[in-house]
Amino acid sequence: MSVLLKNVTNGIWHAFNALVVDKNGLVVKSKLKVLTANIGTILDLYGVEKGLEHYRSTKELNFEHFKYYLQKELFSSLPDSSSLAVMRDYEYRIDEVCWLVCKKHYLQRDKPVFSDACVFNLFRMFCLLADLVPDSETTFQVVVPAAEVGGVAKQLVTSLGLDWDATDFEALSGAILVFRFSTFLAVLESKYCGGGSLEPEGLREAVHDLYQTFLQDVIKKGLLQKRGYLLPTMREYWFVLRPAELSYYKGQDEREAGGAIALDPMCWVDACQGSPRDRVQRFVLSTAERSFELAAPDHRSRLQWLAALRTAIAHSGGTDGYQRLQVARRRQQRAAELSRLCEESQRRTSQIHDMEQTKALLQQEKMARAAAELQAQHLEAVHRQEEKRLLELEDVRARLERLLEEETQAKRDEEIVRNLQARVLREEWEKREELERLQEEQRSLLEMEREKRVEFEMRQRDKEMELQEAEARLRQLEEERLRLDRELGSAQDKITISERSKEVLEARLRVMAPQVRETDRVRRALSFMPSTKQRPASLQARYASLRRDDPQ
Numbered sequence: 001m002s003v004l005l006k007n008v009t010n011g012i013w014h015a016f017n018a019l020v021v022d023k024n025g026l027v028v029k030s031k032l033k034v035l036t037a038n039i040g041t042i043l044d045l046y047g048v049e050k051g052l053e054h055y056r057s058t059k060e061l062n063f064e065h066f067k068y069y070l071q072k073e074l075f076s077s078l079p080d081s082s083s084l085a086v087m088r089d090y091e092y093r094i095d096e097v098c099w100l101v102c103k104k105h106y107l108q109r110d111k112p113v114f115s116d117a118c119v120f121n122l123f124r125m126f127c128l129l130a131d132l133v134p135d136s137e138t139t140f141q142v143v144v145p146a147a148e149v150g151g152v153a154k155q156l157v158t159s160l161g162l163d164w165d166a167t168d169f170e171a172l173s174g175a176i177l178v179f180r181f182s183t184f185l186a187v188l189e190s191k192y193c194g195g196g197s198l199e200p201e202g203l204r205e206a207v208h209d210l211y212q213t214f215l216q217d218v219i220k221k222g223l224l225q226k227r228g229y230l231l232p233t234m235r236e237y238w239f240v241l242r243p244a245e246l247s248y249y250k251g252q253d254e255r256e257a258g259g260a261i262a263l264d265p266m267c268w269v270d271a272c273q274g275s276p277r278d279r280v281q282r283f284v285l286s287t288a289e290r291s292f293e294l295a296a297p298d299h300r301s302r303l304q305w306l307a308a309l310r311t312a313i314a315h316s317g318g319t320d321g322y323q324r325l326q327v328a329r330r331r332q333q334r335a336a337e338l339s340r341l342c343e344e345s346q347r348r349t350s351q352i353h354d355m356e357q358t359k360a361l362l363q364q365e366k367m368a369r370a371a372a373e374l375q376a377q378h379l380e381a382v383h384r385q386e387e388k389r390l391l392e393l394e395d396v397r398a399r400l401e402r403l404l405e406e407e408t409q410a411k412r413d414e415e416i417v418r419n420l421q422a423r424v425l426r427e428e429w430e431k432r433e434e435l436e437r438l439q440e441e442q443r444s445l446l447e448m449e450r451e452k453r454v455e456f457e458m459r460q461r462d463k464e465m466e467l468q469e470a471e472a473r474l475r476q477l478e479e480e481r482l483r484l485d486r487e488l489g490s491a492q493d494k495i496t497i498s499e500r501s502k503e504v505l506e507a508r509l510r511v512m513a514p515q516v517r518e519t520d521r522v523r524r525a526l527s528f529m530p531s532t533k534q535r536p537a538s539l540q541a542r543y544a545s546l547r548r549d550d551p552q
Contacts, residue, residue, distance in 0.1 A: 004082075005075040007091050007324070009067065010127035010142045011098040012039075014181070016063050018102035021432065025139035026060035029053065034439055038097045040074055042090065048073050062138045084244075084319060088215075095124050104431055106182060113189040115200065118207040122188070125152065125214045126181045129327055143180055145334060146173030148327075152210065153192045159206035160198060217242050217322040220308040224248075225280060225295040234280075234295060241308055243315040243322045246285070261285065261292060263316045269309045271302065285309060 015035055019027045033049040040048040055061075055069050082090075099120055106123070107116055114122065129148040135141045150169050157164045172191075176183060193203060212218040220241045225234040226248065237248035237258050246261040264287075272282035272293070280295035281302040296302035315322050374381060 002071065002075065003320075004078065004087060004090055005067070005071055007087070008094045008098075008127075009132055010130050011095040011124075012067070012070070013063060013132060013140060013142050014123075014127070015098035015101035016066060018105055025062050025136070027062075027066070028060050029055075031439075032061060032066060034442065035097070035101060036070070036074070039070070039094055042093045042097065043074055043078060045074055045077065063140055064138070084321065088321070092124075095127065096120075099123055106185060109186075109189070111189075113193045114185075114203060114207065118204055119185065121207050121211040121215075122185060123181065125210060126184055128214055128323065130181075131331065141180065143178035144184060145178060146176065147334070148330070149173070149179050149184060149187070152214075153188060155210060155213070156188065156206055157192050159209050160193070160202060162192070212240075214323050219243065219312050219322065220305065222301070222305070223252075223297070224305065227293040229290075241305075241312050243312045246309070246312070261287065263309075263313050264288070265313065265317045267313050267316070269306055269313070271306060 012035075016027060016032075019031045019035070021027075029052045033052055036049040036052060040046060051073055052061075052069065056065060061069070103116075103120070103123075107119060126144060127142070129152070130142045130144045132140050132142055150166075150173065153169065154164050154166075172187070176187075179187070212221075218240055220239075222239060223236055224239045225236050227234055237250065238252045238254065240247045240249070240254065244263050246263060248258045248260070250256045250258050267285065267287045269283060269285045272284055280297060281299055282293060282295045283302055283306060285292045285294060294305075296305055312322075315325065
């Protein structure tokens, strides 16, 4: 995704420049592997740093070669169509990784005014506004034009309630044509933050407003009244306008959201014709779903909100950020202005050359015309020339003295700068040793993480095998349960049949109970008789009849 790489190039350059040891603009591949691996992790790409070993035959890379490697191995694998929110998330996380690499060069200041979080926000704004310009054949610089710095400084000063002095900034920008981030930060802290006398919370809020404007595309914020949907009453909210959304909150701290209105190119906004009794100035925002009636406290605020809403609607359908488009537009304007100035300078140079030629011809004509007069005034001319030469010699002597003083001062400044460079080199060597130690610790942590990942995968495979065995056992138990259910049903059927047979027998027993008792009585009577001959014939006949009726 070339757009994402273009948006984060300035931040990656700061991280790359922080790893440069010498001033040749080259970084060893071993240091670039950590930065490449972190960027690849953000983009869900792993192992992309391994290709650096086989990329080119040198042990060091310049920024142009490193950028080309990132484009081919990392950013080209991303989809071309990504939403603006996804792009901003990628940009923030990549800028955060780059800031971790280069922040040690910017956070160590003599009299810091901004907190570390504010410096990071200013770093992201600087990367948004800056241009990557070549410094030599192999090195680059990320700088911000003076006009962009003036816009940021003016908005910061206005947010802090201070007075903006445009003349003073013009004088400063005349001395500093382009700003690096260290210069940008030093100018804001030393010149435009009240000399360190302001409250840290006020500075934090001012920088947060700048961050919202430049990085989150906040076009306008303020209090407005909105008519409710269910209860048609006007209620005051804190509104925040972005190109694709108008959000409103219950307080200026923007913590409790009240809702959001989606904006697209099909929306429009119009002013309402109010009555003289109205204390507010109403206007209507119409979307595809419904219309929203809003009200500003005065005419000027309504005009500002109407213009801001039209701007937001006009930029609601784009895939690039609003501020990035504005920065690109201003960059094109500066390029056009520079081209115009170059053309005008060339035209003026040509005119001056023509004028000099004409002047030379006129001078020759005058010299030819005054030749006779010069012969008559030769002695006077020689005297004047001697006086003039004497004055020139005096002027040359004065200039030589000034140059000698300047050379002496330059030698003193050079000695001071050399001392400072030696101290900076010592500090850089110490920081480089600390960075290598941190890289070694990070490498060991990555190795431990890989071992833990392998152990976790083995445990996961064991759990999957146990799960499959449990599922098989569950199927066996389910079949056993079905078999037992069938056996239970068969047993219940047998019990039912047995109960029915028992009821039939009990009914027969109840019917045959009187006959059984009579049979028993006759049997007992016969039992008392010693032989069959002595039994009466009637009793024997009765007993035989009972036996026929009940064989048992």
